[in-house]
Amino acid sequence: MNANSQFGRLLADLWSDLQQPDVIWQIGVLACCLGIAWLFSYVVRSRQAHADPTATKAAQLGQRGFKRVAFPLSALLLVLVARPLLAQWHHVNLLSLAVPLLSSLAVIRSVFFVLRLSFSGPWLASFERTFAAFAWAVVALHITGLLPELIDLLESIGFTVGKQRLNVWMILQGIATVLATLLLALWAGGAIEARLMAAPGLDSNLRTVFARLVRAVLIVLAVLVGLPMVGIDLTTLSVFGGALGVGLGFGLQKIAANYISGFIILLDRSIRIGDLIAVGQERGQVTRITTRYTVLKGMTGVEAIVPNEVLVGSVVENESFTDTRVRISLPVQVAYSTDLDRAMAIMIEAATVQARVLADPSVKAFVIAFADSGISLEVAFWVDDPEEGSQQLRSDINLAIWRGFETAGISIPFPQREIRIIDRQ
Numbered sequence: 195m196n197a198n199s200q201f202g203r204l205l206a207d208l209w210s211d212l213q214q215p216d217v218i219w220q221i222g223v224l225a226c227c228l229g230i231a232w233l234f235s236y237v238v239r240s241r242q243a244h245a246d247p248t249a250t251k252a253a254q255l256g257q258r259g260f261k262r263v264a265f266p267l268s269a270l271l272l273v274l275v276a277r278p279l280l281a282q283w284h285h286v287n288l289l290s291l292a293v294p295l296l297s298s299l300a301v302i303r304s305v306f307f308v309l310r311l312s313f314s315g316p317w318l319a320s321f322e323r324t325f326a327a328f329a330w331a332v333v334a335l336h337i338t339g340l341l342p343e344l345i346d347l348l349e350s351i352g353f354t355v356g357k358q359r360l361n362v363w364m365i366l367q368g369i370a371t372v373l374a375t376l377l378l379a380l381w382a383g384g385a386i387e388a389r390l391m392a393a394p395g396l397d398s399n400l401r402t403v404f405a406r407l408v409r410a411v412l413i414v415l416a417v418l419v420g421l422p423m424v425g426i427d428l429t430t431l432s433v434f435g436g437a438l439g440v441g442l443g444f445g446l447q448k449i450a451a452n453y454i455s456g457f458i459i460l461l462d463r464s465i466r467i468g469d470l471i472a473v474g475q476e477r478g479q480v481t482r483i484t485t486r487y488t489v490l491k492g493m494t495g496v497e498a499i500v501p502n503e504v505l506v507g508s509v510v511e512n513e514s515f516t517d518t519r520v521r522i523s524l525p526v527q528v529a530y531s532t533d534l535d536r537a538m539a540i541m542i543e544a545a546t547v548q549a550r551v552l553a554d555p556s557v558k559a560f561v562i563a564f565a566d567s568g569i570s571l572e573v574a575f576w577v578d579d580p581e582e583g584s585q586q587l588r589s590d591i592n593l594a595i596w597r598g599f600e601t602a603g604i605s606i607p608f609p610q611r612e613i614r615i616i617d618r619q
Contacts, residue, residue: 220288223276231269238264262307266300298333302326375416383409406485449486455502456485465505465512470580472511476500479581493583513580519552520580524591527568529607534561534569537604541573544594550587552576568607
């Protein structure tokens with residue numbers, strides 16, 4: 195007797211049991227098994243909440259995994275123990291039906307525990323519910339004996355690609371297999387990336403490059419391994435190669451250029467995380483470098499997403515490439531009657547007393563030009579923390595210069611115009 199006939203007989207016997215009064219024994223035993231399993235899982239969760247934070251990472255990982263499968267596994271074990279005991283006096287078809295359902299729940303929770311180790315995000319919870327519903331639907335079809343008929347129907351719907359005959363069931367198997375191998379590849383890539391990021395003697399940009407290259411290679415291998423496992427010949431994919439090449443040549447050329455530029459930036463290390471750069475109208479600190487774009491966080495907190503192609507093809511001002519020290523200058527104008535030595539001394543003193551201003555190179559003042567309304571001066575100083583911005587520092591120095599000029603009686607001129615009215619009468 196095959197498995198489908200056995201499950202069909204099980205459902206028939208279960209339907210017969212539901213019409214008998216003693217089915218209450220099966221329901222009661224199953225309810226007791228589920229209740230004890232729930233209490234056991236509650237105790238496990240409570241003990242983990244007060245677990246030793248100094249435990250090893252492997253021990254913490256094992257505790258988290260056991261918490262995920264504590265309920266279905268304990269319920270499954272209790273049902274397996276209770277079923278032969280109850281079978282001495284009553285039928286146990288309801289308990290036999292609970293075995294594959296609890297087994298599938300344990301498998302689902304185990305799979306998604308592994309996924310949560312590699313991925314995070316709100317989408318994972320909804321995907322877990324969808325996957326659980328799909329898995330239980332497959333189990334239900336298998337129990338009712340409808341799964342083989344559905345598979346036969348899907349196999350009857352086929353088409354030819356090149357020299358190979360494909361059908362819907364083969365394509366679904368290929369999608370499932372590729373998804374499984376992709377998840378495995380992404381998990382392995384995440385583990386390798388974590389090791390690379392923890393490597394002490396490796397540059398941060400090189401870590402990112404190697405991690406992304408490893409992940410890309412693993413994804414390609416997952417596809418190359420997954421499709422042949424279900425009998426899909428990889429040569430059939432060559433039919434789509436020409437169309438994909440045309441698409442990359444026209445519609446995706448900007449995206450491809452950004453990806454290539456991203457790898458160039460990461461490899462030549464001209465821009466790193468934490469650098470303060472300016473490109474075009476954008477200026478900010480580099481907070482993230484991806485293979486497609488780079489994120490600049492400006493002094494106002496606004497983040498600019500700059501395509502990598504722009505960074506490769508434009509002049510980039512990097513204020514912290516080889517030296518974090520930058521020079522800042524403030525223009526000031528005084529009247530022609532001003533004692534310039536006294537004015538320049540006040541300007542130098544106003545900048546020197548600031549904590550962020552470096553002593554070496556020293557603060558200097560210059561006479562820039564003889565303008566229409568006054569003499570243009572400039573005070574120049576150096577700082578080594580350009581990522582902190584310069585607006586507040588400029589304001590403090592300007593305010594100190596203003597107060598020093600007021601004390602010394604130095605006036606700051608403003609444009610004046612003289613209008614003469616000529617009487618021609």
